[in-house]
Amino acid sequence: MLDEAEVQVIARLARIGINDDESPTLTLQLSRILALVAEMNKVDTERVEPLAHPLELVARRRPDVVTETDQRATMQQTAPATHDGYYLVPRVIE
């Protein structure tokens, strides 16, 4: 079982604001999901190697040639705020 304080810590790590209204329901729902997931512990996986990728591919090599062109202007068209090619964020250093 998770408690509301733990959920706040997770939410902070995930950079998602959780307000006081939604906190109790969310805590209950997440606890129930973790209870479902705890089913996994019924299986002995002592000598099993984890599988990260279904086909166990290894990273491909490719010739060392430039494939990306400068698309900054295009990509920044969808940005909420830019200035002279930079992304704008609130002041970081006081």
Added chain:
Amino acid sequence: MANEFPLTLAGLSAGLQKREFSSAELTSHYLDKIAARDGQLNSFISVFPEHASTMALAADQARAAGRAGPLMGIPYANKDIFCTEGFRTTCASKMLDTFVAPYNATVVEKLHAAGMVMLGKTNMDEFAMGSSNETSYYGPTRNPWNLGYVPGGSSGGSAAAVAARLTPVATGTDTGGSIRLPSAFCGISGIKPTYGRVSRYGMIAFASSLDQGGPMALNAEDLGLMLNVMSGFDHRDSTSAERTDEDFCAALNFDLTGLKIGLPTEFFDESLNSTIGSCLTEALDCLRRQGAECREISLPSTRYAIPAYYIISSAECSSNLSRFDGVRFGHRCDAPRDLMDLYVRSRAEGFGAEVKRRILVGTYALSTGYYDAYYAKAQKLRRLIKNDFQRAFEEVDVIAGPTAPSTAFPLGQRVEDPIQMYLSDVYTTAVNLAGLPALSVPAGSVQGLPVGLQLIGNYFREARLLNIAHRFQHETDWHLRVPPFAA
């Protein structure tokens, strides 16, 4: 101009080739239907009438000039998870409500190169996280068989639009069942190809080791025609399978004599809904009459597919969705106090409840002290599940079972209960964990709602699956039945 157009890609292709109708006529026919009917269904998020008309004219000109492949000029719809250059791509999220994609997904590029005409973008669960299409920021899509029921998810808009004959065919994506489940609920055919078969480039990521795009259509032959265009190696997708191109329609009519079908005891135990069980028995009898033999197999670890799936998919989702930070694209909150406030509020406002739950579960599973208990444990189960399938495929050619534990359920029934919703995918998630191809075809009806038969194949055996589905559809008419909404 024809009053009635053929319904299938094969029929449309032949009609266009014989000049019985033009792509412009066909396209305006579908656009009119969408305009008239989709208000009730809500299967589209965006429709592009002008663009579609322009593409249709271009296709007609190309055909007149002698440059025409089989799909030239045929209209289709894209799940709103595929990036479409210059067109809104929302992933059914407030986060991307105003996002206009700066490039095309490889799938979209390929379909357009083949001359297909994009009608619009279909509704879906937000970021493909859901099994009912109810997590969409744009409201749920309704099931054309009964407007009070869900179409399944997450590719529910695509499934409903195809079933309602608002488009001949649509694209979908399947991370844990998102092509197969809505195909079953809406009475259409859908295939999730082998992981790596269809490029993930430009397909907005949910869980990258599970996500796979695929077609949704009225029959298996149409799935093959679409897969012929959609699949293929793509250097822009780091996990794209390096295979030579294959004709997925070449084996459609192969004889089924000697086909060995495995029936997992875990799928056919006492928990299987009895009315769905009877539909499957009839479907399997149909395949037996064509020379197939069925034998019992066991996939013991698939009982743990749901928990393993929810850990792995949520972990990957928490990582993938960290890119939505209110800085480079997507929703940004008003007047942020500082950088942390910008992140925290933009994400709180931009994401819906289910997406937040998954990000939080994933963040927890990957956090210090819990990684081994959750993420590593789930990855070990993933290997056991893959091993189960590989052992089974030493004995049988394909595996058959239900696509879903029930038929479509009423709107609103499971929204408040995430666990109930997750269990809709009990027969589908193991396939994604193993990376195998699987399809769903209509195989019955219970109280006016369609039932799906799921066929699972070994790696890269899509052609065999489509062959079996095609032969099944040759002997049955479930795929020809028209929902009341479209009649």
